[in-house]
Amino acid sequence: MVKGKKKSNEPSGRKITLKMAKNALKVTVDGKRRLDLSNMAIATFPKCILKLCDIEELDLSRNLLKKIPDTIDKFVNLRSLDLHSNHLEQVPAAIGRLHNLYSLNLCNNHLTTSGLPHELGLLRNLRVLNLGMNRIETLPPPVAALKELQELGLFNNLLTHLPKCVQNLPKLQRLNVKANPIPPDESPEVDRIQRVECLYLVREDCLCTDCLKRCKEEREKLDSRMSAASTLKKSIFAGLITPNSVAQDNQAIWR
Template sequence: MAKGTKAKRKTKSKKITLKMAQSCMELTLDGKRRLDLSFKGITAVPKCVQKLFHMDEVDLSRNTIRKIPDFIAQFIKMTVLDLHSNYLEELPVAIGYLQNLKVLNLCNNRLTSLPSELGLLNKLQTLNLGLNQLEALPASIGALEELRHIGLSDNRFTRLPGCLLKLKKLESIKMDRNPIIAEKIPTEKPVSISESFYLVKESFLCKECLNRLTTCLMYICQTLLNSNKTESKV
């Protein structure tokens, strides 16, 4: 060791063998095959996991994983993927092959951007992206026709992503603790796109939202005007 310096210790990833991984398999109450590798102290997804591609649900949460390998594309039957509380800085484009995915949890990572391939997950219903470093969403998110819930809390959004306005089945958006919007959207109740309305400043709205609002107001004014004319004639 050089004088005056201190050797840096590398964090060693716990080695997971196929036998160990198989011992972490379980059957859920509804008959789903689930692989639970959470809290395993791993910094990378074990290569042996490739042989368990038939899993319906995979939990890799609460580790220190920095990268998702491309072989994730082999898990085409998977409906739930939990990757929350890791060190992920990016997602592979191979994520787009998970055509049966319904739940994707990426909360509490280090993501600064997302691949446009996320828009290929046409069965996705829940997407949790909270506690990351995101400033925007790819426009392809607007193609997730089955998406019902999306979590965007604790990121760097300054306004509601316009692509979410295209999602007709979206029921809730969590935007707590984001710049500007976080102060105006209630933290306890989810934002309902189809049933509730919130008063916000004009500066908080994107151009598309302003155009829609203007059209809506003009329609209301015209309707009221026509109604008054009809009543005066009577």
């Protein structure tokens, strides 16, 4: 009887080599080194990218990651970390050592309150934190230490009240708590915070056929309205003549 191969406990997924990672390395318009490994079916954090730990932006979004290792703290220059749309259940405490982090996107994962480390409060330079579309019931109190935080996404979670730590963020400008089971009587507490609609930009190849068609139709409608408004302005002033023409016809008077 032929024995079958023993199944590995390692999650299946695409393996990233150092060569592939180097090819995915880009320089942003403002001169930042960005490693874009998004949407590549990665199931395990690629150890090889530790050799590129001097990067300033890391995008591992839309993959199959279930865990981020403690070695994430090797990326000491990191300003932007995008991990949205993975399968993360926990954020490592080591993330608190990324003191230069400016933006952290953890949207659309499997995070609960227990999966958020208190070390998040050590990210004193953090401006943008997106925790939307998870299973979070409240925030750890150390989040109140994020005194530079300007944007906080908590939409589509399990919040039954607005966490008190949110009210102690002096520079918070945008807060999204939509689609949470927060009772109506909680809303006055956030009136002092400006709540705005979010704008999401995606590439065309990330949209399904129906969504792309609808977006193009809306764009055509907008272009049509703008064109009509421009034509109306021209027609309103069509009967006017330029001051120079008047001056030429009445040069004697002007003299």
